[in-house]
Amino acid sequence: MDATTRFFEEIDRRGYEPRLAKTTGSLRIDLQEGPRTMHWFLKIDHGRIEVSQQNQEADTVVGTSPQLFEEIASGREHGIAAILRGDMTVSGDARLLVQVERIFPGNPDARGPRRRFQQEVR
Amino acid sequence: MASNSTIRILDGNTFVVSEDTGDIEATPSEPTGLFSLDTRFLSRWVLTVNGERLNALSYDDLQYYEARFFLVPGMATHYIDAKLSIIRERTVGGSFREQIIILNHDEKPVDLEIRLDAGSDFADLFQVKDEIVNKKGELYSEAEPDRLRLGYRRGNFVRETSISSSAPARYDREGLAYTIHLEPNEQWETRIEVQTTAVGPGGRDLRIGVQAHGGERPALQHDLERWIAEAPKVNSQHEDLASTYRRSLVDLAALRFSPLSLGGATLPAAGLPWFMTMFGRDSILTCLQTLPFTPALSKTTLRILASLQGTRFDDFRDEDPGRILHEMRYGETAAFEEQPHSPYYGSVDATPLFLILLDEYERWTGDVALVKELEQESRAALRWIDDYADLVGNGYIWYERRNSDTGLENQCWKDSWDSISYSDGRLPPFPRATCEVQGYAYDAKTRAARLAREFWNDPAYADQLEREAEDLKQRFNRDFWVEDGEYFALALDPDGRQCDVLSSNIGHLLWSGIVDHARAEKIAQHLVGPRLFSGWGVRTLAVGEVRYNPIGYHNGTIWPFDNSFIAWGLRRYGFAEEASTIASGILDAATYFDGRLPEAFGGYERELTKFPVEYPTACSPQAWSTGTPLLLLRTMLGLEPHEGHLAVDPRLPVGMGRIEVLDIPGRWGRVDAFARGRMEMHKLVD
CATH class of the missing domain: 1.50.10.10 (Glycosyltransferase)
Known part of the structure; x- marks a missing residue:
């Protein structure tokens, strides 16, 4: 299974994301490749999340390529930098994307802070 | 670093730093220019009359978002006996707007060639700060019948400056020009609008919907008055x-x-x-x-x-x-x-x-x-x-x-x-x-x-x-x-x-x-x-x-x-x-x-x-x-x-x-x- 599908299925399985407890709205991610567009639709209600693949109208619509999103979903690319670069576009309520971006995973190779004389923090 | 003789006007993260004539002639390391979103959108902005640079008699930074410059032709070293006055009045707030007014004080009519040189290096503010401008993308300049577009493209990253004038102008890739005739005591004016855009592939600006106020001068004025009153x-x-x-x-x-x-x-x-x-x-x-x-x-x-x-x-x-x-x-x-x-x-x-x-x-x-x-x-x-x-x-x-x-x-x-x-x-x-x-x-x-x-x-x-x-x-x-x-x-x-x-x-x-x-x-x-x-x-x-x-x-x-x-x-x-x-x-x-x-x-x-x-x-x-x-x-x-x-x-x-x-x-x-x-x-x- 690809990282994108894993990412959304994991969200769907949990059904609740505490970091989005103050967030309500709908966000659609359009992954365009040639004539094909794959959709992921998130309905967020105070942290409760429903995931579907419907092409529904949403408060925020994010557009990018499946390849870039695959990298974002696996933590190897950064969502905000991709927006600044124009590699990912947002229309509608940008605030929602900034909130949802926080639940994208970190880089799997990140070391994180280390304690010098004791055990590692992670 | 901007010296004390520079004039700065600003509104949030859009700001203009210029000389006391209103001109901008940025070098890679000099933080003069029109900046927005940490990017320089104008690095050259020079007004001339009949090919001559202008000299500042005075300037006013009226409010933090506006400034006015009183100018005459000729450099400071010349004996000034001006028969012309030029007033530049500018506001920043969302976009950058400049009004140019030219008054003929002579008893005779005059014919004038007015030119505004415009250019941009689209330097990142960090590159200006650290004095390294090494652009990996491509700069472009397109003169259209009703505006000049300056741009920078690196992959999907596009930043554009669009310059248009209320009075009819001739646009070329390095600026815009006017040929005008003024009778005695006649005046001429134009309003120039400089729009900065950060466009994604969908053509949408990154900043839509983020302004604190309308960006127009009365809105800015009203907002400031309310701020002080509260x-x-x-x-x-x-x-x-x-x-x-x-x-x-x-x-x-x-x-x-x-x-x-x-x-x-x-x-x-x-x-x-x-x-x-x-x-x-x-x-x-x-x-x-x-x-x-x-x-x-x-x-x-x-x-x-x-x-x-x-x-x-x-x-x-x-x-x-x-x-x-x-x-x-x-x-x-x-x-x-x-x-x-x-x-x-x-x-x-x-x-x-x-x-x-x-x-x-x-x-x-x-x-x-x-x-x-x-x-x-x-x-x-x-x-x-x-x-x-x-x-x-x-x-x-x-x-x-x-x-x-x-x-x-x-x-x-x-x-x-x-x-x-x-x-x-x-x-x-x-x-x-x-x-x-x-x-x-x-x-x-x-x-x-x-x-x-x-x-x-x-x-x-x-x-x-x-x-x-x-x-x-x-x-x-x-x-x-x-x-x-x-x-x-x-x-x-x-x-x-x-x-x-x-x-x-x-x-x-x-x-x-x-x-x-x-x-x-x-x-x-x-x-x-x-x-x-x-x-x-x-x-x-x-x-x-x-x-x-x-x-x-x-x-x-x-x-x-x-x-x-x-x-x-x-x-x-x-x-x-x-x-x-x-x-x-x-x-x-x-x-x-x-x-x-x-x-x-x-x-x-x-x-x-x-x-x-x-x-x-x-x-x-x-x-x-x-x-x-x-x-x-x-x-x-x-x-x-x-x-x-x-x-x-x-x-x-x-x-x-x-x-x-x-x-x-x-x-x-x-x-x-x-x-x-x-x-x-x-x-x-x-």
Whole structure:
């Protein structure tokens, strides 16, 4: 299974994301490749999340390529930098994307802070 | 760096820096130009009449967002007998607008060739700051029948400047031109509109919907008037104080900045020209300074910083879960990850300061809803302090960057490379634990305990936080105390050795309350003693230290904001006299800068220079320097929220006369505060 599908299925399985407890709205991610567009639709209600693949109208619509999103979903690319670069576009309520971006995973190779004389923090 | 003869107008993170003629001729390293979103959109903007450059008779920066230039043909070396006047009037707010008016004073008609050269290098502000402009993308310029488009493209990253004129113009790739005929006493005018766009592949601008106000001149004017009307009024016998206060209020209005993700609400950006963006530390400290006057800024700052709080480990951005950001940027280097500011989290103090601001904000405003709204983020911030900031595992906050290429070495407010040293001048290894941050951690836990007990319904957590704070205070007073000098060390190195220099940081410790009462008097004496106090203010590093230099950025200069927190700390421990000495010195210094305190000025003895020497590359206006007079007012008047009321306990410097602050907003509604200073003895005799 690809990282994108894993990412959304994991969200769907949990059904609740505490970091989005103050967030309500709908966000659609359009992954365009040639004539094909794959959709992921998130309905967020105070942290409760429903995931579907419907092409529904949403408060925020994010557009990018499946390849870039695959990298974002696996933590190897950064969502905000991709927006600044124009590699990912947002229309509608940008605030929602900034909130949802926080639940994208970190880089799997990140070391994180280390304690010098004791055990590692992670 | 922009010299004093440059004219700057700004609105949030869009600003124009030009010569006194209104012209812009930027070199790669010179921060003149039209900037927005951390990108230069115009680097050349030169007006000529019949091929001749113009000479400035005068200029006015009418408001922070507008300026007017009166010009005549010919350079300053010529004898000026002008038969023509040229007026350029410009406004920045969303876009950049310039009106050009030309008047013919001659008895004869004239034929004129008017030309405006326009060009842009689309430099990233970081490239200008570091004097490296090395563009990887492609610049283009397209003359269309009704406008000139200048652009820069690198992959999907596109930034464009579009220039159009109300009077018909001939556009070419390097500017626009007019041929006009003026009868005697006739005038001609045109309005030029410069739009800046950051377009994605969908053709949509990044910034749509982010403006604080309409961006049109009447909207800007109205917004400024409302801002001033809503703030308390300050009247004083000391004339300069009232005008310094007003200058500060207007500059704060100018520095308000609306981040992309906040839908129009504003928080203070850090400073012109380099730091017109969101900074964790600067925004929070500015809010703490200005809370009694403009509390709305604090609410937005807390919300935006909470919404961008770290959630994962990212070594490039020095991000950890719970960490409050250091700096956000929107330019090319951030976009292509050549710089880590998307956002960058390498600040060791923003996280505890966030908690301090939340508590202080509630004490003033009674906005319990925000304290409840931000409970989760506050708890994450407290976890960061204990889990991820304690890099040595001994209960202090430490810093060491994980991004060793472009991350910050020193992640405290004194963030230059050589700011932390031992008394022999050597620099310590990493990680480092600077003293003031331990004070912030103590204060953050003490204040968070109150929030937990009163608003989060968690008395057990409150008890725990108080125990931890008390324990930290005891260890701190043991480990950081420099026995022979009788002050607190600037920092500890990872082996627990003290960076045993005498520095201004000890003043912040008083503000935090971490200093044992028995030691406070000694600290107060140092702060107003000859090694630290210059007569204008407290130096960042004391005279006599190996690295002391009166114009060393963090090794001897005087920072107004630093002094305002030191004065607040002195009052907290009951040293009202010492606090007013510092307030008086800094407010006197402000009069030499027309009420606009710079980021820093030289640490020279007041007796020696007689006037404060501005640090050569200081930013101005700078948010926390702008906030300084406001915090000093609070400190002098002893304004303190107390059981739902505003307590006033004034201790004014000698000669300050009478001060009244009217309509101070807070949980009490609006109240007034009055104070009368002691008279100078010779004036009583007169």
